[in-house]
Amino acid sequence: xxxxxLIMRNWSALGTAAYAVLSISFLIALYLPWPDELSVxxxxxxxxxxxxxxxxxxxxxxxxxxxxxxSLLLLVTITNLSLILGLNLALPPAxxxxxxxxxxxxxxxxxxxxxxxxxxEYYRVKELDALLLQETxxxxxxxxxxxxxxxxxxxxxxxxxxxxxASLEALSRRVLGGWGNYIAxxxxxxxGQTIAIYNLHLNTARHELELIGPSFDFWGKASSRYSNRxxxxxxxxxxxxxxxxxxxxxxxxxxxxxxxxxxxxxxxxSSWVNVFGEVGNGFGYTKRTRIIGARIDHVxxxxxxxxxxxxxxxxxxxxxxxxxxxxxxx
Numbered sequence: 001x002x003x004x005x006l007i008m009r010n011w012s013a014l015g016t017a018a019y020a021v022l023s024i025s026f027l028i029a030l031y032l033p034w035p036d037e038l039s040v041x042x043x044x045x046x047x048x049x050x051x052x053x054x055x056x057x058x059x060x061x062x063x064x065x066x067x068x069x070x071s072l073l074l075l076v077t078i079t080n081l082s083l084i085l086g087l088n089l090a091l092p093p094a095x096x097x098x099x100x101x102x103x104x105x106x107x108x109x110x111x112x113x114x115x116x117x118x119x120x121e122y123y124r125v126k127e128l129d130a131l132l133l134q135e136t137x138x139x140x141x142x143x144x145x146x147x148x149x150x151x152x153x154x155x156x157x158x159x160x161x162x163x164x165x166a167s168l169e170a171l172s173r174r175v176l177g178g179w180g181n182y183i184a185x186x187x188x189x190x191x192g193q194t195i196a197i198y199n200l201h202l203n204t205a206r207h208e209l210e211l212i213g214p215s216f217d218f219w220g221k222a223s224s225r226y227s228n229r230x231x232x233x234x235x236x237x238x239x240x241x242x243x244x245x246x247x248x249x250x251x252x253x254x255x256x257x258x259x260x261x262x263x264x265x266x267x268x269x270s271s272w273v274n275v276f277g278e279v280g281n282g283f284g285y286t287k288r289t290r291i292i293g294a295r296i297d298h299v300x301x302x303x304x305x306x307x308x309x310x311x312x313x314x315x316x317x318x319x320x321x322x323x324x325x326x327x328x329x330x
Contacts, residue, residue, distance in 0.1 A: 039226035099328035100191040110318030134201040154184035164189035200254035233268040250302040272300035
């Protein structure tokens with residue numbers, strides 16, 4: 001064996017081992033139940049450009065000649081795609097014949113930067129029963145609303161529907177030192193059923209990430225903001241849990257500002273069925289920036305509903321994408 005081949009094999013083995021160690025470290029940062037004082041670690045892992053974990057792969061594939069190393073690379077890459085990048089592969093759903101269906105969408109309109117006519121057109125094209133909207137502070141839907149539509153808002157959390165809608169209760173962020181509502185409850189009367197719908201807009205992790213720097217009290221400030229985000233989910237999930245009965249159909253949808261891999265989501269929301277996890281395929285990113293994509297908008301439902309289809313639409317002008325889910329009522 002000549003010297004150059006031996007060097008290549010050594011570099012290949014070293015690179016494969018480093019790729020595996022890096023991937024395991026990322027999984028630990030993302031999934032370990034870190035205390036609030038160390039919340040910066042899972043927050044950075046959750047909202048970093050996770051695709052970067054795959055950047056060593058092309059080079060390693062070019063220099064690797066061992067089947068053992070290729071098998072390890074394949075195993076680690078599959079793990080990265082599913083557990084870190086959130087690739088979802090779902091089997092076709094099995095639904096009851098003749099069960100009534102409901103189609104609901106959720107969309108963060110980004111402070112009203114999107115024209116109401118575009119939202120109405122999306123509603124009609126997708127043939128929705130209800131559309132939940134977040135960040136509607138300068139969104140003048142009422143001026144463009146046809147007579148057959150109902151539009152109810154609790155602060156900046158709204159519901160649009162051609163069915164009967166009742167606005168019930170909401171929780172304000174003021175008690176946590178913020179502003180605006182972060183959860184609002186509506187009742188939707190459709191298909192001969194009353195469906196409890198919760199519209200969420202939870203706080204963003206951006207305020208924690210903006211603190212990253214050399215300041216002495218960085219960790220304390222970041223953990224305090226993380227605690228507020230966690231408390232929002234704790235209170236909101238408790239509010240939803242107050243009302244369910246075996247017969248009540250319940251939907252929870254909106255801009256969670258959480259990914260399904262994150263600690264807060266797993267602790268407070270994973271007991272509900274996530275529509276994309278149930279029937280979605282691909283990554284399902286609902287928010288895209290120049291360097292990251294993330295699935296932070298969700299539609300969750302109670303166990304007496306079955307998802308049959310989910311769709312992430314194209315952006316209508318903001319940095320979020322509308323999410324549409326079709327479910328049967330059991």
